Amino acid sequence: MLTKEQIAQRIAQEVKHGQYINLGIGIPTLVANYIPSELDVVLQSENGLLGIGPFPTESEVDADVINAGKQTITMLPGSAIFDSAESFAMIRGGHVHLTILGAMEVSEHGDIANWKVPGKMVKGMGGAMDLVASAKMIIVAMQHCSKDGHSKLLPSCTLPITGVRCVKKIVSDLAVLEIDPEGGFILKERAPGVSVEEIKSKTAGKLKILGEIPEMQFN
Amino acid sequence: MLTKEQIAQRIAQEVKHGQYINLGIGIPTLVANYIPSELDVVLQSENGLLGIGPFPTESEVDADVINAGKQTITMLPGSAIFDSAESFAMIRGGHVHLTILGAMEVSEHGDIANWKVPGKMVKGMGGAMDLVASAKMIIVAMQHCSKDGHSKLLPSCTLPITGVRCVKKIVSDLAVLEIDPEGGFILKERAPGVSVEEIKSKTAGKLKILGEIPEMQFN
Amino acid sequence: MILKTVKDAKEAVADIPSGAFLMMGGFGLCGIPENCIEALLEKGITDLTIVSNNAGVDDFGIGLFLKKRMVKKMISSYVGENEEFERQMLSGELEVELLPQGTLAEKIRAGGAGIPAFFTPAGVGTEVAKGKETREFDGKPYLMERSFISDFSLVKAWKGDTAGNLIYKGTARNFNPMMAAAGKITIAEVEELVPVGTLDPNQIHTPGIYVQRIFQGKKYEKRIEQRTVSTYK
Amino acid sequence: MILKTVKDAKEAVADIPSGAFLMMGGFGLCGIPENCIEALLEKGITDLTIVSNNAGVDDFGIGLFLKKRMVKKMISSYVGENEEFERQMLSGELEVELLPQGTLAEKIRAGGAGIPAFFTPAGVGTEVAKGKETREFDGKPYLMERSFISDFSLVKAWKGDTAGNLIYKGTARNFNPMMAAAGKITIAEVEELVPVGTLDPNQIHTPGIYVQRIFQGKKYEKRIEQRTVSTYK
Numbered sequence: 001m002l003t004k005e006q007i008a009q010r011i012a013q014e015v016k017h018g019q020y021i022n023l024g025i026g027i028p029t030l031v032a033n034y035i036p037s038e039l040d041v042v043l044q045s046e047n048g049l050l051g052i053g054p055f056p057t058e059s060e061v062d063a064d065v066i067n068a069g070k071q072t073i074t075m076l077p078g079s080a081i082f083d084s085a086e087s088f089a090m091i092r093g094g095h096v097h098l099t100i101l102g103a104m105e106v107s108e109h110g111d112i113a114n115w116k117v118p119g120k121m122v123k124g125m126g127g128a129m130d131l132v133a134s135a136k137m138i139i140v141a142m143q144h145c146s147k148d149g150h151s152k153l154l155p156s157c158t159l160p161i162t163g164v165r166c167v168k169k170i171v172s173d174l175a176v177l178e179i180d181p182e183g184g185f186i187l188k189e190r191a192p193g194v195s196v197e198e199i200k201s202k203t204a205g206k207l208k209i210l211g212e213i214p215e216m217q218f219n
Numbered sequence: 220m221l222t223k224e225q226i227a228q229r230i231a232q233e234v235k236h237g238q239y240i241n242l243g244i245g246i247p248t249l250v251a252n253y254i255p256s257e258l259d260v261v262l263q264s265e266n267g268l269l270g271i272g273p274f275p276t277e278s279e280v281d282a283d284v285i286n287a288g289k290q291t292i293t294m295l296p297g298s299a300i301f302d303s304a305e306s307f308a309m310i311r312g313g314h315v316h317l318t319i320l321g322a323m324e325v326s327e328h329g330d331i332a333n334w335k336v337p338g339k340m341v342k343g344m345g346g347a348m349d350l351v352a353s354a355k356m357i358i359v360a361m362q363h364c365s366k367d368g369h370s371k372l373l374p375s376c377t378l379p380i381t382g383v384r385c386v387k388k389i390v391s392d393l394a395v396l397e398i399d400p401e402g403g404f405i406l407k408e409r410a411p412g413v414s415v416e417e418i419k420s421k422t423a424g425k426l427k428i429l430g431e432i433p434e435m436q437f438n
Numbered sequence: 439m440i441l442k443t444v445k446d447a448k449e450a451v452a453d454i455p456s457g458a459f460l461m462m463g464g465f466g467l468c469g470i471p472e473n474c475i476e477a478l479l480e481k482g483i484t485d486l487t488i489v490s491n492n493a494g495v496d497d498f499g500i501g502l503f504l505k506k507r508m509v510k511k512m513i514s515s516y517v518g519e520n521e522e523f524e525r526q527m528l529s530g531e532l533e534v535e536l537l538p539q540g541t542l543a544e545k546i547r548a549g550g551a552g553i554p555a556f557f558t559p560a561g562v563g564t565e566v567a568k569g570k571e572t573r574e575f576d577g578k579p580y581l582m583e584r585s586f587i588s589d590f591s592l593v594k595a596w597k598g599d600t601a602g603n604l605i606y607k608g609t610a611r612n613f614n615p616m617m618a619a620a621g622k623i624t625i626a627e628v629e630e631l632v633p634v635g636t637l638d639p640n641q642i643h644t645p646g647i648y649v650q651r652i653f654q655g656k657k658y659e660k661r662i663e664q665r666t667v668s669t670y671k
Numbered sequence: 672m673i674l675k676t677v678k679d680a681k682e683a684v685a686d687i688p689s690g691a692f693l694m695m696g697g698f699g700l701c702g703i704p705e706n707c708i709e710a711l712l713e714k715g716i717t718d719l720t721i722v723s724n725n726a727g728v729d730d731f732g733i734g735l736f737l738k739k740r741m742v743k744k745m746i747s748s749y750v751g752e753n754e755e756f757e758r759q760m761l762s763g764e765l766e767v768e769l770l771p772q773g774t775l776a777e778k779i780r781a782g783g784a785g786i787p788a789f790f791t792p793a794g795v796g797t798e799v800a801k802g803k804e805t806r807e808f809d810g811k812p813y814l815m816e817r818s819f820i821s822d823f824s825l826v827k828a829w830k831g832d833t834a835g836n837l838i839y840k841g842t843a844r845n846f847n848p849m850m851a852a853a854g855k856i857t858i859a860e861v862e863e864l865v866p867v868g869t870l871d872p873n874q875i876h877t878p879g880i881y882v883q884r885i886f887q888g889k890k891y892e893k894r895i896e897q898r899t900v901s902t903y904k
Contacts, residue, residue, distance in 0.1 A: 088540025296635025
């Protein structure tokens with residue numbers, strides 16, 4: 001089973017040179033730490049910044065420069081600031097290539113639920129619905145099962161959904177899976193030491209196993 | 220009968236303190252010369268400028284600073300530059316209070332035709348359709364009759380229209396008229412030396428004459 | 439130029455009545471109109487409908503309005519940093535309309551731009567689509583969203599001139615420019631109010647045409663929600 | 672940062688094919704991509720559809736494309752400064768779609784912003800409304816307009832950095848920013864190309880995300896259509 005850091009590390013392998021990327025809060029934020037430095041990519045923050053830099057030192061902290069998680073950050077040489085309408089114009093218009101975000105549930109058709117649990121306080125969808133509706137490539141970082149052991153990869157979502165048929169790839173603590181456009185989770189890689197049988201037993205949606213399933217590689 | 224300059228001068232009397240104003244090409248452009256200096260108003264140029272200044276001196280000419288008539292102009296202290304989408308956001312959103320433009324025909328319901336004559340080369344509507352569809356106050360500067368003596372104030376427009384029920388006021392070489400929301404040109408003022416009878420004979424649309432019609436006053 | 443200066447926050451918000459439809463700039467606590475918030479707290483009006491991406495925290499920003507029960511309805515994309523909000527929402531005292539952040543931003547932008555409605559893919563097939571028209575363009579479904587116009591927009595900029603031209607700083611820009619354009623009356627508070635002619639016309643973020651009142655804020659606390667620092671570089 | 676630099680105009684436009692759907696920035700001759708125009712003239716491609724507010728003059732700008740019969744269709748708001756244009760249009764060699772200037776600007780803005788359609792009051796009840804859906808909102812009629820996305824957008828800025836961030840000067844901004852955002856491939860030519868980190872992030876007009884190729888133009892003639900001067904001040 002992968003740690004959160006390892007999930008982030010595995011997702012970082014999906015990043016390609018020249019991509020503009022939006023990272024959600026939580027595990028996705030960690031992905032930034034594992035993107036190989038030889039790749040030129042730009043991180044977008046939906047509150048209005050292209051070119052998220054590292055966290056500031058004490059003396060660099062500026063209350064007017066934050067990310068979408070409301071954390072103080074820095075800008076990089078070549079950064080650009082814009083308003084929220086422009087930020088989502090970018091997202092909605094497909095200019096942001098890759099969105100990485102967390103999920104509570106994903107269906108075998110690529111539906112995602114990550115904003116609301118009935119009966120619990122609803123905090124809101126923030127920018128997630130815009131992001132999943134428009135990004136060309138959407139990768140979900142998630143735990144394969146809930147704390148009480150229920151699979152979060154389902155035939156269809158039970159929670160209110162954030163977007164329909166939008167997720168392309170999932171990296172969970174157990175596996176890398178792709179969504180088959182015709183329905184089903186295509187198993188691509190196993191976490192080190194995790195058997196196909198275990199993944200099968202913990203995937204409630206249709207799991208497609210084609211040939212030998214390799215173990216994930218970490219450098 | 221008024222000269223073009225006098226039409227502009229009379230229209231300038233309609234300008235109110237604090238207005239943002241868009242002036243069309245031709246007579247409307249001349250209005251700027253007659254706005255009393257004690258009124259603070261701002262002229263908008265739909266190619267992307269608030270705060271049109273006077274024409275530049277030779278040494279001030281800048282090819283990158285022009286008005287919508289493609290003339291070289293200057294900016295004023297407090298000017299702002301923006302793109303064409305923002306410029307028409309301003310216009311469409313009703314932020315520009317007053318539009319003054321020319322017309323080939325106006326109907327007694329306030330329809331205006333000023334962009335196209337069938338059989339002749341069509342140059343395009345430019346920003347006129349956006350302006351007439353959205354400005355709160357639209358004043359037309361025009362000749363009362365065509366060169367061959369036909370009235371241009373009609374029961375309904377014969378030329379392809381630019382906008383429907385949008386004109387509020389007309390200043391022609393003969394008269395000041397307001398459009399009655401129920402239809403008809405309400406005669407408000409006569410040009411110096413022009414009789415009500417003459418205006419009547421030269422207005423093809425319904426003319427409404429209520430009481431004594433004063434002569435225009437020029438200071 | 440048309441001058442827009444008012445003396446202070448108190449004068450700027452003097453005519454905002456109970457029941458008003460307000461827009462308030464900011465993302466979290468970043469770029470919020472702190473001085474207008476304080477002045478409205480003192481006025482103590484009620485039944486406000488507020489469009490704001492977030493709802494502040496318990497003891498700062500819009501959270502203070504909630505404490506004083508000034509708000510009837512919040513229209514936001516993300517709330518939950520705020521216990522009083524949660525309490526009022528769960529008890530039904532507070533109405534809440536949650537919208538995707540980009541949809542919220544565009545509804546405001548459209549309002550200022552005279553566009554009554556537009557289509558967006560965000561929210562198709564979700565709860566957000568309830569009661570909204572869905573329509574296909576080029577084989578893909580979209581929701582029709584209506585625009586927002588406020589009675590009063592309260593925005594905060596870095597620098598402004600007396601003609602109402604505004605420049606924002608960093609990510610404190612966020613929702614402020616669209617809200618400035620979408621207000622029937624827009625009140626801008628700035629950290630530094632400068633004379634007309636000081637700002638470069640080429641670098642104005644919000645042209646003065648959108649601003650009806652402007653003043654320099656007395657002070658800015660600029661509270662930080664998630665102070666995150668790196669100890670090495 | 673992602674670097675977008677190409678050597679020159681020739682390299683930048685090398686893969687633009689005959690039949691392409693282009694957007695070209697500028698208002699009249701102000702802010703037009705002079706170097707890209709020259710490079711395309713040399714390539715001599717044909718059957719272009721061009722979105723541009725105007726069509727240049729006989730011997731400059733897009734007028735030069737018309738002379739070489741490179742254009743199949745123009746989508747503009749105002750044309751007529753150009754005799755060859757008139758001849759080709761009247762003879763039926765050239766297709767022309769005229770749109771209200773604000774509608775044109777917003778169709779381009781919507782294209783870049785992922786909005787497939789929006790409503791505008793401009794053109795209601797006129798020829799422009801033909802074939803378009805009319806719909807009432809709050810008792811007022813509006814037209815539904817679809818958005819535009821180009822195969823290639825050619826824009827001209829004042830300064831740009833190697834990451835594609837652009838700053839325009841004066842009214843040479845006009846249609847350039849929206850077109851930059853609405854291109855599948857956007858080519859920016861600038862008067863001055865500077866290293867990343869030179870431009871203030873707070874003052875970027877077009878963020879680099881919208882620009883795929885950038886180069887510094889060899890020279891700019893910046894021809895003036897209506898040189899108007901005042902002799903006294």
